[in-house]
Amino acid sequence: MTETYWVRIAKDNLVFSAGHFITFAGGTCERVHGHNYRVEAEIFGPLDENHYVVDFIAARDALAQIVGELDHRMLLPTAHPQIDVVADGKEVTAKFEERRWVFPQAECVLLPVPNTTTELLARYVGRRLLDLLQERTGVRPQHLRIAIDENYGQWGVCELRGE
Numbered sequence: 001m002t003e004t005y006w007v008r009i010a011k012d013n014l015v016f017s018a019g020h021f022i023t024f025a026g027g028t029c030e031r032v033h034g035h036n037y038r039v040e041a042e043i044f045g046p047l048d049e050n051h052y053v054v055d056f057i058a059a060r061d062a063l064a065q066i067v068g069e070l071d072h073r074m075l076l077p078t079a080h081p082q083i084d085v086v087a088d089g090k091e092v093t094a095k096f097e098e099r100r101w102v103f104p105q106a107e108c109v110l111l112p113v114p115n116t117t118t119e120l121l122a123r124y125v126g127r128r129l130l131d132l133l134q135e136r137t138g139v140r141p142q143h144l145r146i147a148i149d150e151n152y153g154q155w156g157v158c159e160l161r162g163e
């Protein structure tokens with residue numbers, strides 16, 4: 001008999017409202033729009049001396065910090081092959097073909113992703129959560145899953161192992 005443990009953090013306050021636009025089908029670029037994104041996390045691993053995989057409170061507070069960093073921001077991809085994103089300290093300019101958007105830099109989060117799809121936002125949140133948990137607990141989980149709901153039941157999920 002094998003035993004596997006994990007914790008699941010799914011709380012009503014783990015929601016962020018953010019603007020974005022993605023490209024799809026090669027060259028179609030959406031108009032700027034926003035979503036109320038809901039974030040859930042599952043963290044897997046052995047039990048520690050407290051018989052925890054990870055302290056709920058540490059995981060919950062780290063997720064709340066990440067959600068707070070993204071809330072009421074414009075999310076822009078810095079690794080998109082066709083969307084050029086340049087920050088000058090005051091403003092961020094994004095260009096796609098003939099279109100150009102300018103945002104106050106303090107209201108943007110520049111993400112190291114090739115497109116701000118829900119799947120890649122889940123990867124970003126997962127990596128950030130691993131870093132914060134390592135900083136706060138001294139332990140970096142070896143396996144976690146982040147699920148983000150973009151629109152009432154449209155979830156993008158990213159599972160990270162051994163990062």
Ligand SMILES: Nc1nc2c(c(=O)[nH]1)N=C([C@H](O)[C@H](O)COP(=O)(O)OP(=O)(O)OP(=O)(O)O)CN2
Pocket residue numbers: 022030033034116117118119150151154156
């Ligand atoms: N697998 C994925 N598919 C799609 C993603 C994604 O991140 N992963 N994203 C989109 C777009 O963001 C699209 O804007 C979402 O479309 P929709 O759900 O229709 O959202 P709306 O805000 O337009 O909501 P309405 O309910 O239609 O008003 C597409 N696919």
